[in-house]
Amino acid sequence: MLKALVFLALCALTVSVTAEAVTTERQTELRNLVHQDCGSCHGMRLTGGLGPALTPQALQARNHDFLFATISEGRHGTPMPPWRTLLTEQEINWIVDYLKTPEAKP
């Protein structure tokens, strides 16, 4: 129980305020989306595939806005599609935070 509380506290510290609007239930869905669907190109463990690796280490040099724009608009000239029609801004913000946060991975 204590461990769980500490873990939750850590999560709360590492996830930025922009993610607040995403419900816990939706977070579970988004986590699944990131690993299973983004994973079809980036690897289920986000270590890369046809698309680049998305581990916190690999994304170190990329800031939040760059990653937000990449997910939202896609990358022209590559297979990366725009997700803005399928995800809200809050959800994309949550995903960026999730990708950047090492502790949060299953």
Next chain:
Amino acid sequence: MRTFLAAILGFVFVAGAVASELRGTGDLGVVVERADGKLLVVEHSANSRLAEVEGLGDLSHASVVFSRDQRYAYVFGRDGGLTKVDILQGHIVKRVMQSGNSIGGAISQDGKWVAVSNYEPGGVRVFDAASLEMVADIPAEYAPGKFSKTVGLVDAPGNQFVFSLYDGDQIWLMDMADPRKPRIKRFEDIGRAPYDALITPDGRYYIAGLFGEDSMALLDLWHPEKGVRKILKGYAEHDEKLPVYKMPHLEGWAMAGQQAFVPAVGQHKVLVMNAGSWQQEAEIDVHGQPVFVIARPDGRQVWVNFAFPDNDTVQVIDVESRRIIKTLKPGKAVLHMEFTPRGENVWLSVRDDNRIDVYDTSTLERVKSLQAMKPSGIFFTDRAHKIGL
């Protein structure tokens, strides 16, 4: 004393027979449980699970080929792991980490060599199918110091392998006559960004799908000297191209008579082309962006699944009329479909519902469900005897 011995011998004999009950492998298969790094061994005579094999690493996008005796499965994992699994006994025989990031593989015509297609380091490595000892390392160096991710690796008649260079826009034909020094024939400028490829069931034509342009690259392996030519040029030029949320797969060539059915990239369409002239004959509007387009073994039906967010749906096309005869909603995230060898049933992996569904292909009704954790690829052993699989 003699009767006592006879009784003991009889007992030993019976016990031995029970312990090692004989069975064939022709109705076996494996299902990839990718989240858990596990393989399920299944059989499709009574549609049941037989065994679980653990410890296969990162199985995202994992694919499988079989030894020609249909006893061993070679599993290609994303983490570069190549694992040889004894499906009769349900355990790992040997496992090697052969690269940092791999995408798939193939087994040679003579069954002696297993080739693995790698993203990192970009290239193909060849292993002895018995020992998994590496016999050849072929970096996909398409320009000085530049290495390409390799895709669409298949076996071809003449003990050859064929694969495409995603970053290098090339197709390489690899002759295994001398396995330690395979002879490579390169075809350059075949079109932009080949993302996957297939070989026709007769082993004659190798066709790479191109992500970077509306066409496909065709190599006639009876006449490699004629080079690669483009087919289906500009198939989408009059249509708006949609974002692609999952790359289509070209494995499992949907060929029905003289017609070939292929997924259109970035469109809600299946294209039909004549497999003699390679001209487009028709296009069929479907529910979403197709991922797998697979013909039932008799060629009467083509089954299609779709990319996110339409991946809860499967459609069945009647080949004769080119009409959709059924739209199924099996569940959340249908990733793969595999027909039984003669096609009376098809197995679907329903990833997010943690299920394998078995459908009767004549009634189009579900006949059974099996539990499986986040299942992705389903592979039956009849692939062992098919060119390109």
